Amino acid sequence: xxxxxxxxxxxxxxxxxxxxxxxxxxxxxxxxxxxxxxxxxxxxxxxxxxxxxxxxxxxxxxxxxxxxxxxxxxxxxxxxxxxxxxxxxxxxxxxxxxxxxxxxxxxxxxxxxxxxxxxxxxxxxxxxxxxxxxxxxxxxxxxxxxxxxxxxxxxxxxxxxxxxxxxxxxxxxxxxxxxxxxxxxxxxxxxxxxxxxxxxxxxxxxxxxxxxxxxxxxxxxxxxxxxxxxxxxxxxxxxxxxxxxxxxxxxxxxxxxxxxxxxxxxxxxxxxxxxxxxxxxxxxxxxxxxxxxxxxxxxxxxxxxxxxxxxxxxxxxxxxxxxxxxxxxxxxxxxxxxxxxxxxxxxxxxxxxxxxxxxxxxxxxxxxxxxxxxxxxxxxxxxxxxxxxxxxxxxxxxxxxxxxxxxxxxxxxxxxxxxxxxxxxxxxxxxxxxxxxxxxxxxxxxxxxxxxxxxxxxxxxxxxxxxxxxxxxxxxxxxxxxxxxxxxxxxxxxxxxxxxxxxxxxxxxxxxxxxxxxxxxxxxxxxxxxxxxxxxxxxxxxxxxxxxxxxxxxxxxxxxxxxxxxxxxxxxxxxxxxxxxxxxxxxxxxxx
Numbered sequence: 063x064x065x066x067x068x069x070x071x072x073x074x075x076x077x078x079x080x081x082x083x084x085x086x087x088x089x090x091x092x093x094x095x096x097x098x099x100x101x102x103x104x105x106x107x108x109x110x111x112x113x114x115x116x117x118x119x120x121x122x123x124x125x126x127x128x129x130x131x132x133x134x135x136x137x138x139x140x141x142x143x144x145x146x147x148x149x150x151x152x153x154x155x156x157x158x159x160x161x162x163x164x165x166x167x168x169x170x171x172x173x174x175x176x177x178x179x180x181x182x183x184x185x186x187x188x189x190x191x192x193x194x195x196x197x198x199x200x201x202x203x204x205x206x207x208x209x210x211x212x213x214x215x216x217x218x219x220x221x222x223x224x225x226x227x228x229x230x231x232x233x234x235x236x237x238x239x240x241x242x243x244x245x246x247x248x249x250x251x252x253x254x255x256x257x258x259x260x261x262x263x264x265x266x267x268x269x270x271x272x273x274x275x276x277x278x279x280x281x282x283x284x285x286x287x288x289x290x291x292x293x294x295x296x297x298x299x300x301x302x303x304x305x306x307x308x309x310x311x312x313x314x315x316x317x318x319x320x321x322x323x324x325x326x327x328x329x330x331x332x333x334x335x336x337x338x339x340x341x342x343x344x345x346x347x348x349x350x351x352x353x354x355x356x357x358x359x360x361x362x363x364x365x366x367x368x369x370x371x372x373x374x375x376x377x378x379x380x381x382x383x384x385x386x387x388x389x390x391x392x393x394x395x396x397x398x399x400x401x402x403x404x405x406x407x408x409x410x411x412x413x414x415x416x417x418x419x420x421x422x423x424x425x426x427x428x429x430x431x432x433x434x435x436x437x438x439x440x441x442x443x444x445x446x447x448x449x450x451x452x453x454x455x456x457x458x459x460x461x462x463x464x465x466x467x468x469x470x471x472x473x474x475x476x477x478x479x480x481x482x483x484x485x486x487x488x489x490x491x492x493x494x495x496x497x498x499x500x501x502x503x504x505x506x507x508x509x510x511x512x513x514x515x516x517x518x519x520x521x522x523x524x525x526x527x528x529x530x531x532x533x534x535x536x537x538x539x540x541x542x543x544x545x546x547x548x549x550x551x552x553x554x555x556x557x558x559x560x561x562x563x564x565x566x567x568x569x570x571x572x573x574x575x576x577x578x579x580x581x582x583x584x585x586x587x588x589x590x591x592x593x594x595x596x597x598x599x600x601x602x603x604x605x606x607x608x609x610x611x612x613x614x615x616x617x618x619x620x621x622x623x624x625x626x627x628x629x630x631x632x633x634x635x636x637x638x639x640x641x642x643x644x645x646x647x648x649x650x651x652x653x654x
Contacts, residue, residue, distance in 0.1 A: 067135060067167075073109020077156045079140040084159065086111060087135045087167065089197065090128050092178050100125045102161075104136060107202075112149075112158040113138065124164040131170035131177055131194075137163040185616070190630040192621055204618045208606045211327055212279055215300055215602070218319040224277040224302070229264035231257060231281070236580075241285045243295075251647035257283035260599060263584050265303040266518070266556055269595040270587045275315075276303045279602060285627070291548060291604055293615050294627035299551070300605075303597035309539050309555050312596050313337070313495060320543065320550075320600065324491045327609045334493040337543070341498040347390075347465070350473020352499075355547030356492035358480035362472060365391040365460070368446050374437040377419075377462045389462045390472050393450045394479045397457040398422040402482070403432065406459060409478060415471060422457035423447065434460070477547075491608070493545045498522075501538040502570065513570050515540050518584075519554035520596075521566060528565045543600060545608060553598025560588045 088106035149155030539555035
């Protein structure tokens with residue numbers, strides 16, 4: 063034996079190695095006592111190997127002492143496993159090591175959570191002892207898959223002619239700075255850097271500097287609350303920017319990268335061959351959200367006319383009283399039973415709604431069943447059935463009111479119907495582009511027009527649209543990528559013209575001085591010849607989450623924070639010492 067720790071890894075040995083003297087080092091995965099014979103499953107990063115220790119072996123005394131997660135070295139000989147004990151699940155499952163010597167590298171205290179198996183454990187314990195949690199097979203695999211996915215994204219971007227850049231981590235606070243992490247400057251007392259919420263301004267400045275196709279696997283920092291699909295503190299995105307491009311050029315560059323990665327790592331699931339484009343307003347009307355899960359085949363429709371002047375006074379009265387009122391139908395294929403309809407109605411009431419109207423069609427019955435059907439009559443229910451392309455055995459649910467107020471609930475009802483009727487395909491990655499976002503929205507709190515998304519997007523129609531149209535009717539060259547109901551990224555064709563930008567900000571109530579003060583570097587750069595440019599930034603953590611089939615982003619990040627934005631392993635955030643605060647000229651003013 064030449065090497066101090068190993069001649070092979072624990073995932074390497076095969077039947078061809080039989081008879082060889084080898085040395086392995088790793089963690090004791092588990093110990094089994096089979097009537098005198100001891101078995102140790104030895105684990106390292108690469109796999110598992112079964113060690114067998116005979117009572118006559120000089121290694122037996124040491125083997126009797128070892129416990130789970132001790133780190134040991136094993137010397138021994140490779141031998142075939144006895145017939146009938148082979149393990150086809152393991153790459154090393156045809157062999158075992160007859161141990162001649164065991165050396166303990168280090169012992170492990172009693173474990174706060176087991177590494178063997180995949181038992182659910184409280185999150186605070188998992189995060190405090192993350193180094194143990196990461197030894198577990200599933201999460202270890204997720205982190206390795208994450209690295210492979212990032213490698214693939216990087217390779218595919220370079221194949222598309224993109225070049226990788228790095229942008230600053232210490233920068234200036236952004237105008238929407240409420241979510242910035244601030245870093246005090248020691249050499250400039252009283253002044254602060256901010257960690258970037260995204261490299262947005264820098265990547266646009268790179269385009270103005272004459273570079274053409276930028277990308278970066280960029281860390282972004284946002285002081286936000288945690289959600290299942292969002293880490294508090296920091297996250298990574300595949301940040302992209304391109305010069306001299308239309309919206310379609312961005313789609314043509316990004317789509318093959320994402321499709322390729324999902325085909326490579328998607329475990330055989332089908333991937334959308336050509337991502338459809340859905341206008342924001344259509345997405346809200348059809349799916350009740352701008353993040354539609356297209357694996358669910360249900361598409362809502364406007365059925366207002368079938369209720370106008372009908373005998374169902376609740377809806378008919380609402381329609382007559384307010385021209386903004388609409389009735390939307392949620393088709394429910396194979397949902398045509400009283401029991402299912404009543405269950406959905408009860409669910410709606412649990413969501414704080416008055417209920418969920420319905421009609422359904424069943425065998426041996428002319429026309430539709432349910433209270434609404436009796437009120438509106440055969441002709442109208444047949445018209446609804448025809449419009450929604452429904453059949454006997456199906457149902458339809460109805461939501462009425464001003465769409466802006468009910469569309470989210472309608473979308474949740476669509477999802478609930480799809481889940482309960484089990485019609486959502488679970489073996490697909492269904493992508494789409496959501497396009498034509500409104501440039502502005504009405505801010506009810508401040509009673510003014512505000513940017514609805516990214517203030518740097520190019521308005522469709524340019525300066526002319528800004529000068530002649532109602533701001534709430536102006537659309538932007540702004541787009542999202544959505545996969546299986548998860549928003550992977552937002553992007554836009556940028557507003558590269560100072561006159562258009564000045565007008566766009568003016569409409570939202572910002573004077574040119576504010577533009578200069580908040581975005582001085584960018585606004586100045588636009589005065590010196592800016593190319594038309596655009597980009598996008600798919601979230602790496604969300605991509606990995608989907609490809610690992612995990613419901614929570616903390617399962618695919620090596621060292622995540624908890625939902626209170628605390629790092630339980632390292633003890634962050636922590637208090638600064640009086641000496642540190644003095645050097646930074648900072649005095650604390652803590653709440654009572």
